[in-house]
Amino acid sequence: MHYWTRILPLYKAIGASCIVLDDASFVYTLQRRRSSFVHYLAFETIADQQGSMALVLHAGNQNKNAYKALIVAEYTGVQVELAKNFEMGVSNKTPEFLKMNPIGKIPVLETPDGPIFESNAIARYVARLKADNPLYGSSLIEYAHIEQWTDFASMEIDANIARWFYPRVGYVPYLAVAEEAAISALKRSLGALNTHLSSNTYLVGHSVTLADIIMICNLYHGFARIMIKSFTSEFPHVERYFWTMVNQPNFRRVLGDVKQAESVPPVTSQKKTTQPKEPAKPKEAKKEPKKEPAKPKVQEVVEQEEEAPKPKPKNPLDLLPPSKMILDDWKRLYSNTKTNFREVAIKGFWDMYDPEGYSLWFCDYKYNDENTVSFVTMNKVGGFLQRMDLTRKYAFGKMLVVGSDPPYKVKGLWLFRGQDIPKFVLDEVYDMELYDWVKVDISDEAQKERVNAMIEDQEPFEGEALLDAKCFK
Incomplete structure (x- = not known):
């Protein structure tokens, strides 16, 4: 006799109407007059199956x-290891893993009844493995509301964070227009979430539910990777909610x-990303002729190893005549x-x-x-400065x-060693071609005053508000 047929009289005894969803183990009640007892009965078989074995x-x-x-397991007490x-890219490509998930994506949960992805x-x-829990x-x-916010977290929050983040790190091609659309959609979603949280501590009810766990994990990806403070400050209730939740003990044990x-x-x-693709074709064409002269190749390598290592060529700027200007002294004065x-x-x-050893340059x-989003513009400048580190x-x-x-x-002032913009900078930093460069004529008092204003972060600058100023030193 099936398990549910044994417990059905007990359901009727407490006045609960029910639907059998799984004739082996699971009964879900639509009306619960004795909710804790009903939950106990509904999940008893599953709990018996799991016992103390970790998933x-x-x-x-x-x-x-x-x-x-993992966070759900902290709340339910279910053992998940x-x-x-x-190892990503290795473990998920094995035949054993592909039997559990044919497309090789993670995560996958291995259970006694089979895998779940x-x-x-x-x-x-x-x-659901834990009876009588509030999740x-x-x-x-x-x-229904928990399911609603779970879908919202996936379709509106997680999806738009991914559309913004992945192109920037090279997972998919970057398009400025697509990024603008992703940011706009994410702001719209966070605005809706912010409104809901303005009068609610949790997404549903008065305690943590599954919806909160999934929402926080999706927000975590954004907060930790791309949603900086100047972006999230527009949504104070989302910020309060996120930081409150990630500091709850059960969240903290998983997230740290x-x-x-x-x-x-x-x-x-x-x-x-495009440069390595060009030499790929010649390699295939040269495979056959390279098989025969294998021995001479070894000899050539040995001969090269015996040669003394050549000294590293000096940077051309190091070969310029000495300058009376000590750059580090100026940087120290500026900072102090x-x-x-x-x-x-x-x-x-x-x-x-x-002026003989250095030159000044304006860039625009x-x-x-394209600079329609303030923090995107500021981070565009930040990326440029990172690439100028050389x-x-x-x-x-x-x-x-x-x-x-x-x-x-976006406007800039640069002091370079020498009379020209260094060639290695033009070759290595692709941002350089995104700017118009004009050499400063220090005999022109107007240009000299513009240099002063830019070094000083004068505000307003040329009649406009100064949104941000960054220094490379």
């Missing part, structure tokens, strides 16, 4: 989708100390001057400046019409983002 979750230990089931020695399905399963709410309407991203990842250079900046730092700069971004020994720079309303203007 195995196949995923990396830093996968936000795996976190969902990460697969040992799991898709992170939300896994989290639901783990939540699924206390009524049918709460259950959560830190917010300090900058938006710079866009991966498309030049660098806190008051009377004009009288101390600006005057000191011109006293140190060597060519595509200011010039730190030979340059000083100021980059300004100007304007109170979009489109924002």
Whole structure:
């Protein structure tokens, strides 16, 4: 006799109408007059099957989708363990793994009744293993709302974070227009979530539910990778909700100390990604002729190894005549001057400046019409400065983002060693071609005053609000 036929009289005895969803183990009640007792009966068989055996979750230990089931397990007391020695790109390509999930995606939960893939399905399963827990709410309407916010977390929050983040790190091609659309959609979704949380501590009811766990794991991906403070500050209730939840003991045991991203990842250079593709074809064509002269090749390698290593060529800027301007002295003066900046730092700069050994350059971004989102514009500048790191020994720079309303203007001032922009900078830093460069004529007092204003972060700058100023030193 099936298990549900044995317990059905007990359901009727307490006045609960029910539907048999699984004739082996699971009964879900639509009307519960004795909810705790009904839950106990409904999940008794599943709990008996699991016993004290831990379920195995196949995923990396830093996968936000795996976190969902692990946090649920903390709340339910169900034993879930990460697969040992799991290696992404290796473990999930094995025949054994592909039997559990034919497309090789993670996470996958290994259970006595067979594998489960898709992170939300896994989290639901783990939540239902524990009888009489609040993760699924206390009524049918709460259950529906939990499912509602779970879908919202996946389709509106997670999807738009991914559309913004993945192109920037090179997983998919980057398109500025697509990024603008993703950010706009994410802001719309976060705005709706912010409104709901303005009068609610949790998404559903008065305690943590499965919806909160899935929402926080999806938000975690954004907060930790790309949603910087200047972005999330527009949604204070979302911020309060997120930081409150990630510091709950059950969340903290899985997530650890959560830190917010300090900058938006710079866009991966498309030049660098396309270059390796060109020499790929000649390699295939040369495979056959290279098989025969294998021995001479070995001899050549041996001969090369015996040769003395050639000295590393010097940077051409190191071969220039010595300059009276010591760049580090200027950078130190700039950093240490806190008051009377004009009288101390600006005057000191011109006293140190060597027009024969250094040159000053103005730069203006060519595509200011694209700068419609403030923090994206600021991070665009931040990425440029990161890529300029190879010039730190030979340059000083100021980059300004100007304007109170979009489109924002990006302007800069750079001090370079030598009379020209260094060739290795033009070759290595692709951002250089995105700017118009004009050499400063220091005999022109207007240009000289513009240099002063940019070093000083003068506001307003040229009649417009100064949104942001960054220094490269």
